[in-house]
Structures are given as C-alpha cells and as structure tokens.
Amino acid sequence: MVTVNEHIFRQYDIRGVAERDLTDEVVTLLGKAFGTMAVQKGLYKVAVGRDNRLSSERLRDALVKGLMYVGCDVMDIGLVVTPVLYYARVHFCVDAAVMITGSHNPPEENGFKMTLRDGAIYGDDIQKLKELMLGGKFPAASGSLEKGDAIAPYLNMLMEKIQLGPRKLKVAVDCGNGTAALFAEKILENWGCRVIPLYCESDGSFPNHQPDPVKTANLVELKRTVLEGRADLGVAFDGDADRIGVVDEAGNIIWGDKLMCLYWWEIMPKHPGAQAIIEVKCSQALVDEVERLGGISFFYKTGHSLIKAKMKEIGAVFTGEMSGHIFFADEFYGFDDAFYAAGRLFRILSNSDVPLSKMLSGIPKYYSTAETRVPCPDQDKFKVVCQLGERFKREYPVVDVDGARVLFGDGWGLVRASNTQPMLVARCEAKTEEGVQRICSLMKEALKEFPEVEDFEWEY
Secondary structure, three states: OOOOOHHHEOOOOEEEEHHHHOOHHHHHHHHHHHHHHHHHOOOOEEEEEEOOOOOHHHHHHHHHHHHHHOOOEEEEEEEOOHHHHHHHHHHHOOOEEEEEOOOOOOOOEEEEEEEEOOEEOOOHHHHHHHHHHHHOOOOOOOOOEEEOOOHHHHHHHHHHHOOOOOOOOEEEEEOOOOHHHHOHHHHHHHOOOEEEEEOOOOOOOOOOOOOOOOOHHHHHHHHHHHHHHOOOEEEEEOOOOOOEEEEEOOOOEEOHHHHHHHHHHHHHHHOOOOEEEEEOOOOHHHHHHHHHOOOEEEEEOOOHHHHHHHHHHHOOOEEEOOOOOEEEOOOOOOOEOHHHHHHHHHHHHHOOOOOHHHHOOOOOOOEEOOOEEEEOOHHHHHHHHHHHHHHHHOOOOEEOOOOEEEEOOOEEEEEEEOOOOOEEEEEEEEOOHHHHHHHHHHHHHHHHOOOOOOOOOOOO
16 A cells, blocks of 8 residues: 655645655556546546656656556656646647646655646645545556657747847846756847856756745845846746746846736736736735726735636736746736746837836835745644634734735735645735834734744745
C-alpha cells in the first residue's frame, strides 16, 4: 500500500517536498489517477512538461509511467516554462496536460499543475484525484510516449503577437536561475530589447535567490542592476515564468496591482464597461482606476486556477493578481504568461517617451506593505483565518470572499490562507503612512492571539 501525504492536495494544484512526499510510487499513482480522469472524459492524449528543478526529471518518469499504465498517449514536451505547456495545448489541440513545477517554492519542493479540457483542475477535482489515488484500483491498458517540440511554435507566436514601437528599450532581466533562464534573453532580444542578464543561467538549486518576484528581498539585485545599468526597467520571472515582477527605471518595485492599472489604460477604452475581477490582495488604487475608466469591479479569490475559471464564466477580457499572475484574453489566450505580460508592458513603453515611474505617477497614492507570508501549519491556517474574520466582523466591515479583508475606513488589512504553502498571507494598505502602521499593528495584535501563528515582521 502506497502512503500518500494528504497535505499535498492543495486548492488548485499538488505540491510537496519532492523526496519526502512525491516519491516515485506516489507520483505514478498520481499519473494513474489523472490519466483515469482524462480517459473518463474521452481524452487520451496528455502533454507533459517539466521545470528545471533537480527532482523534475525523476517526477516526469514516474508520472509518465502512471499515465501510460491507464492507456494515455503522452506527449513529452521536455524542459519548458509553464506558459509553453499551456500554449502546447492550443498548438497541438491537446485537452489534457500536466506541468511538473514547484513554481516559486524552495528548490527541495515540487508539484503538479494539471489541466483538463476547459482549464486547470482545482477544488473538488483535486479532491477527486485524491480519492482515486487512495482507492488505488485502476484498469490496466497500454499507452504510448512521444516527444513534442512546443518551444519553436511558442517563440514564433510571441514574435507575431508583440511588435514594439520606435523607442528601443534597455531591460534588466532576473530569472533567479529558474526555467525562464532558458528563454528570457532570446525572447527579449527577438523583440529588439537590449538585455542586461542577471542569474539567467538555469540551475534548479537556485543558488542566488529563490525565483519569487513577490518577495522584496529577491528584487534587491534587480533594482541595483537597473540603476547601475541605467535601464528603462527591470523584469523578474518566477520559477516557471507564469508570474512577473517589475522594477521601474528609478528602482521602485511595481507590484502586480499597480501594473494592472497600466494595462487597463490600454484595454478599457477598447472594451468599455468591462468587468474587472479584483483579487483580494490588490490595492484600492486598482479599484479606483478601473471605476474611473468606466469598468465594473468586484473582489474575488486568489489563485490562478480560480481566476481563470471566473474569467471564462463572465467573459472577462483581462485580470491579474498582485503576485504577478497576469491574464490577457483580449489579444491572447487567457492563461498566465509572464513573457507575454512583459511584452505588453514593453509595447506600451516603446510607444511612449515617458519613463515608467512618471507614467504611473498619476495613480492614486496609497501606502502599503508588500505581500507578507506568516508561517502557520496547514491544518490550522483556514481555522485561524475564519476565527480572525469573525472577530473583526464585530467592529468592521469584512470582505470574506477569500480570507478576511478588514475595511478600516482609511484603509484595509487582509489575512488569508495560502493555497500552496503552510502560510498565512497578509497585507495592509491605507491613505497615509500613519494609517498603514496603525492597521498593521491591529492585524498583528489580532494574529498574536493564535498560538498556531508564528511571530513575523511586515515586509515593505
């Protein structure tokens, strides 16, 4: 009997410590379960890609073994970023796919992002996978294995979809030694950018810093490189290149919510009155700008799978997350692709003589923390958030679509449970520096009441 750690089943993917939780036996079982779900829907062909983590090739072998056991025909597209796998589904007309990636997590961790027909599987379908795996009974069949090249078609697609304007951009690029390092320089140079590379050598042990552009500490060297190299901007990619980080020419970090304001300036005039999904961690400035432009905004849950599903449900043309997942469905396919998001930003800048910092200076000014991760055990984090929300509801309005976004009048504080790590995710914002400090103190004091929550410092 194969022992399966049930904590690997997250809200919208499967993740764990590779050598502890994702043994060959567990991953082969996952392949059988996912393959069974695909075959039950009449989908026999499955595309498989992997990132550059040291465990990913082993996991690929074990997964493919399970998929073939239940009769799936596997197309192995090799070492790629997640957007290449997403595009392979379009290019090869494959409705089932698995990406082996730990995304922004530490190098010893890994995971699986899975799609079936209309989009990524999450929630109840993840639980169905768990039930199939724990049941352990699968009809034996015989599948096949072939290699597929999705990289060349993907690079050609980016060239066709993004043409830059007359201004030549100088861009610092930090890949954090993640899988993006295999592609970033070539993509940007194909667009005509001058590239200053930083950690653009593929190394799945991530020797310099984690490829996670939502953490301020991981952007310190990019900021320095932008300033010293007098670049027009800097971009950073996470481990599987579905999230983007941006630094302007003055060394300021442009978080995903502020970046979305820039994209909406281009998109909303072409789609007047568009619905804008506002992920709960995002700034009030994004809400203000969407409504100023005539759009209709509403708060929604964090999570790339959840947001993509909501986009399809309402026919949204664009949205994103504060963490840098950006989803274009106006001129693109609706999936999160950090290279394409960079291209759209470059297109805007290359058609203007205005520096990025000045371009964004008109956005309403709010003071905020960065996204701050607070250690909390997986088995406790949702309970803590629920109880925290109930506590604050006695005094303040609370948006509880995902966690608790507490509205204090002059600002807000958010605590939600991470769907990928044993963490709480927190952020605060206010109209003044004094206001954000006050809200941070209130939120931190409330969290201290829970012994399951480790002490922490706010990130800025």
